[in-house]
Structures are given as structure tokens and as C-alpha cells.
Amino acid sequence: MSNETLYLLSFILVTAAATFLTRLMPFAFLGKHSSHPLAQHLGRYLPAGIMAVLVAIFLPRSAHWQMPVFGLDALVPAALVIVLHLWRRNALLSMLAGTGCYMLIQQQLSF
Amino acid sequence: MPQHNWLVALKTSLPVLFGYLPLGASFGVLFSTQLDYAWWIAPLMGVIIYAGSGQLLAVTLLVTFTGLTQVFIAMLLLNARHVFYGLSLLDAFKGAGWRKPYLIFGLTDETYSLLTSRARSEDKKREQQIDFLITLFNQGYWIVGCGLGAWLGRALTFDATGIEFALIALFIVLCIEQYKALQSSFPIWLGFAAGLLSLLLFPASQQLLIAMLLICVVLFWQYPANKHRYQNHLARGPVDE
Numbered sequence: 001m002s003n004e005t006l007y008l009l010s011f012i013l014v015t016a017a018a019t020f021l022t023r024l025m026p027f028a029f030l031g032k033h034s035s036h037p038l039a040q041h042l043g044r045y046l047p048a049g050i051m052a053v054l055v056a057i058f059l060p061r062s063a064h065w066q067m068p069v070f071g072l073d074a075l076v077p078a079a080l081v082i083v084l085h086l087w088r089r090n091a092l093l094s095m096l097a098g099t100g101c102y103m104l105i106q107q108q109l110s111f
Numbered sequence: 112m113p114q115h116n117w118l119v120a121l122k123t124s125l126p127v128l129f130g131y132l133p134l135g136a137s138f139g140v141l142f143s144t145q146l147d148y149a150w151w152i153a154p155l156m157g158v159i160i161y162a163g164s165g166q167l168l169a170v171t172l173l174v175t176f177t178g179l180t181q182v183f184i185a186m187l188l189l190n191a192r193h194v195f196y197g198l199s200l201l202d203a204f205k206g207a208g209w210r211k212p213y214l215i216f217g218l219t220d221e222t223y224s225l226l227t228s229r230a231r232s233e234d235k236k237r238e239q240q241i242d243f244l245i246t247l248f249n250q251g252y253w254i255v256g257c258g259l260g261a262w263l264g265r266a267l268t269f270d271a272t273g274i275e276f277a278l279i280a281l282f283i284v285l286c287i288e289q290y291k292a293l294q295s296s297f298p299i300w301l302g303f304a305a306g307l308l309s310l311l312l313f314p315a316s317q318q319l320l321i322a323m324l325l326i327c328v329v330l331f332w333q334y335p336a337n338k339h340r341y342q343n344h345l346a347r348g349p350v351d352e
Contacts, residue, residue: 007176008148008152008173010179011169011172011173011179011182012155012156012159012160013159014179014182014183014186015156015160015162015165015166015169015182015183015186016159016160016161017183018182018183018184018186018187018190019160019161019162019165019186019190019193020215020216021187022187022190022191022192022193022194023190023193023196023197023215023216023218024197024215025193025194025197026194026195026196026197026198026201027197027201027204027211027215030197030198030201031201031205033201034201034202034205035202037334037338037341038331038334038338038341039198039201039202040202040341041330041334041337041338041341042198042199042327042330043198043199043200043201043202044199044293045293045297045298045330046195046198046199046298046326046327046330047199047223047224047227047228047289048286048289048290048293048298048299048302049298049299049301049302049305049323049326049330050195050196050223050224050302050323050326051224051228051282051285051286051289051299051302052286052298052299052300052301052302052303052305052306053302053303053305053306053319053322053323053326054220054224054279054282054306054319055279055282055283055286055302055303055306056302056303056304056305056306056307056310056322057306057309057310057318057319057322058278058279058282059279059283060307060310061315062275062276062279074276074279077276077280078279078280078283081280081283081284082283082287085283085284085287086287091126091281091284091288092125092126094280094283094284095126095129095277095280095281095284096129098276098280098283099129099273099274099276099277099280102273102276102280103272103273103274103276104273105273106272106273107272107273
């Protein structure tokens with residue numbers, strides 16, 4: 001095995017180990033306490049909070065913030081997703097419409 | 112007659128397909144244009160590592176022949192947010208047997224989002240089988256994306272600019288679903304505030320982790336006031352919402 005192959009192989013294994021470790025930790029240390037009230041409290045509210053964090057961080061990053069657009073290139077598709085989803089509550093429809101709208105805007109306008 | 116597990120999992124995971132194919136492909140393209148390895152190493156990384164941002168960072172680290180200790184630490188830090196994911200799935204994965212290691216291995220942002228947002232029945236065994244299939248499908252989409260991107264490389268000409276918005280749209284949809292399930296908007300506002308705050312104050316690489324830490328701190332802080340509700344649940348056994 002060449003040095004480069006060896007490096008690549010160990011690189012992949014090290015990366016995989018680190019990634020798996022971060023996912024494993026709560027189960028390894030807190031697995032026995034899954035019915036603890038605190039675990040229930042976090043289990044109930046954490047997912048919604050995390051979902052909102054993902055939106056709050058990735059949505060602004062996907063927008064252009066200079067004038068005259070000022071974020072509308074991502075905020076309009078996002079609003080479309082919200083309105084459609086509140087109206088029809090069809091996840092796939094909301095996503096496809098929002099993504100299509102975003103793609104159209106990004107490809108038509110040049111920033 | 113309930114729907115077959117495969118069908119339920121396929122339907123639930125479909126939105127991720129639209130996000131993972133282009134995202135995996137962009138990793139694949141980056142991999143094959145920046146590095147000199149065989150194209151199939153890219154999907155192989157999707158099989159063994161299975162982490163979006165982790166694999167993108169991996170390309171950068173591979174280009175510069177970064178030392179393995181440093182790689183390990185960088186990946187731990189980048190993926191530290193995953194620690195919070197398991198916290199809310201301890202009970203859902205309990206007793207999942209041989210499926211459990213894979214459920215934990217496959218806990219990406221998107222899989223976590225789907226698993227915590229979908230409606231669950233009383234039949235825990237069946238729900239875990241569905242969780243397993245959703246995780247499996249998601250990783251399948253990811254691997255195919257990685258492979259296509261690396262194989263086609265620069266030849267990829269289809270103008271897919273903006274398709275990555277699919278994942279943001281998915282997160283928005285799941286926010287609404289979470290809100291409807293909880294009948295409370297508090298955690299949504301909390302997460303939104305925490306996200307915007309860290310977006311404004313911290314460097315990009317740390318924003319997710321810090322925002323999630325913030326939510327956790329607030330949830331810990333308001334826990335004593337809510338404690339009685341869960342203890343009642345315990346005393347009365349499992350109670351429906």
C-alpha cells in the first residue's frame with residue numbers, strides 16, 4: 001500500500017470515528033436516564049428549537065443582503081413555503097414550490 | 112390495514128432526496144476536482160463517514176495533507192452539535208436492538224429532523240423499524256449524490272443553482288409541523304432568537320453549535336418550573352398528549 005493510500009484510508013477512518021463519537025455520546029452517557037423528567041423535557045422542546053435554529057442560520061445564508069434585494073431572494077421563497085404549508089399541509093408540495101421559486105429567482109437574477 | 116413500513120419510510124424521507132442528491136453531488140464534484148483520488152472514494156466516504164459538512168471539510172483537509180490528530184479534533188468540533196440530537200431521541204431508540212447502532216450512526220441534521228417531527232404510534236417496535244428505514248433511505252440518497260457528483264465531476268452541466276434550498280424548505284416545513292404537534296410556539300421563537308443571535312455575533316463555523324447550546328441552557332433554566340408535569344406523567348405511566 002502506498003503512503004498516500006494509507007493516509008487516505010486512515011483519514012477516512014479517523015473522520016468516521018470522530019463523527020460517530022459525537023452522535024454516540026448522549027446514548028453512551030445518558031442512555032439509562034431516558035425516562036428522567038429532564039430528558040423528557042429536552043426531548044419535547046429541543047427538536048422544535050433545533051429546527052428553528054437550522055432555519056434561522058441557513059435561511060439568511062442563502063440570501064443576498066445587498067440593496068436592492070435585501071434578502072428577499074430567499075425570504076420570498078421561504079414565505080411561500082410557510083403559506084403553502086399552513087394552507088395545504090403537504091410537505092412535498094411546500095418544498096417543491098419553495099425550492100422551484102428560489103431556483104427561478106437565483107437563476108434569473110444576477111447578483 | 113396500516114401502510115407498509117417501506118412505503119411510510121419512503122414517503123417520509125422523500126423531501127431529503129431532493130436535498131441530498133444535489134448536496135451530495137456538490138461534495139462529489141468538489142472531491143473529484145480538488146483531489147486526485149479515484150472517483151468512487153467519494154461515495155465510499157458517504158458510506159463510512161456520512162456527514163455533509165464533515166465531508167466538505169474533509170476535502171479541504173485532504174488537499175493540505177492535514178495531520179490526523181488535527182483532523183480528529185476538527186471533526187469533533189464541527190460535529191459537536193450532534194450531541195444535542197441524541198438527547199431528544201434517547202427514549203425513541205431505546206430497545207432498538209441491532210438497529211440502534213445504525214440509527215445512531217445515521218443521525219444527520221436531516222434524519223434527526225425527520226425522526227423527531229414525524230407522528231409516532233404506540234407500536235414502538237414498528238416505529239423503530241420505520242426510523243431505521245428512513246435513516247437507510249437518507250444515507251442511500253446521500254451516497255448516490257456523492258457518487259454522481261464525483262463520477263460526472265466537471266461534466267455536470269445541469270443548472271441546478273439554488274436547489275440546495277430544498278433542505279431549508281424542509282426545515283421550515285418541519286418547524287411548522289413541530290409547532291402543530293407541540294401546540295406551543297415558545298421553542299420555535301427560542302430557537303429562532305438563538306440562531307439569529309449567534310449568526311450576528313459568532314463566526315460561521317461555530318454558529319450552529321453555540322445556538323444549540325443557548326437553547327439547551329434556556330431549557331435547563333425553565334426546567335424546574337415544568338418538572339411537575341413530567342413527574343405526573345411518570346406516576347401515571349405513559350400519557351398521551
